[in-house]
Amino acid sequence: MSDLRIFSYLPNPRIWKATIAARLCGVEVEVRGSSPKELQSWLWDFDAHPLSGSDLATSADTQTGKVGFTGTLHKTASFMEAHPFGTVPAAFSPDGKTGIFESNSIMRAVARLGEKRFPLYGRDAYEASRIDSFLDASLVFARDSQIYLLSLISGTVTPETHSRMRDGFKIYLGGINQSLSPNRDFLVGNSVTIADICFVAELALFSNEKARPGELIKKGLEPILHYGIDAEFPLAFAHFSRLSRHAAFSPDIEPYLKKIESSRAAHPNR
Template structure:
């Protein structure tokens, strides 16, 4: 089966799982290229993305751009074709099969996969109203995702402010409260009666936020508590039960299961 979409990203990246999970559910092929975040600065960022030798990096130095956000201050080689397709110059970066059309932002890449599944797919709703309700949940998730990203990057940098922590904690709880209500009284999906993009986005954003668990030392040093703790789980039982179901679902598990298991193992208390 020919890939209908190529995605270039740092790996692992729970946000590109939005596309790979959707692809399994609608039966299309998605190609993923990339490497660990620390290695991606050594790649040529392009439709034909690939690692470069040191000699190639020197030879193509005219393509160097200074990275931002997760690659802040790093010199990265990005082709003009890449920047034409991806004007913000970020990853994950998706391309159509010929490389001319670029699709950026993980929710938009996920939507593209759902559309490529054809009219038989209900991942993006059965009618314009249901599709718009799904969009509402995706937009609400962006608020949580942005504050969560700043928080996780700060933790990874070994320093986080009380303000950044509070914004992420509040965004997390607000998002969970909406999901909790949407699943009441005992629904199996966030929108409608089958899985949609809203469920995929929910599961993958929580999987990413679970990286907080392995930064307990940083939080303790700053005198801060985990945003994701037993109390927040107890306050949102439907949301976390749904997350537990999704991580074991056949379309989700290939991406999520081992990743979450590893995070849980790394955050577990050492044996006495």
């Protein structure tokens, strides 16, 4: 039996916060899910699974889709009890009774479960609180990036959305860059923590901007991840690159980034 079960749309870089942490501290995490489109025909539950056509027709567990989803979703009463906001990723304790929501909190749960094997949540209360500071700062960036990336996908990006994201990106990356200077290998303490994991996962997700340059070109907007952006935040991008190749990170990060680059090459004007 796994220590934690996660239900989510896939791929989802934000659940990699948990899977990367799990590899580092020896926690067993089970991930269930499928593409956002296919999740509309899944039963949202601790025992999440695809529904057959007849099950879909008779299911009484229905709710209207929220951000990123359209149409009807099939959520059990027990799912809503465990996850009152009704969103994914949705994590559960092994007995399915305790729900943990929001990717940073799911990552924290993994770190706490494996704290005796690897101090991913810091070595004392001060380090843990500094880690929390980075995780809180990431929330603003994550919210803006979700709005921005969804607008690129839907073709509705506006100069205002782009400007807000550009400014938010500079604030977030600027803080990360500053924190790694001078000569720091990690954001907090002397080893990798969930602050580093969160940063890598959020920047990997934001890399999706590279796959849709055409939407920005149409509006006369410059990509935020433009050529030379790494020179503006050299320590932050070097940290991202180094950790992306780390044995605990690379199984999730490297295939995802390669897929984005392949999509970019195949559809340069999309």
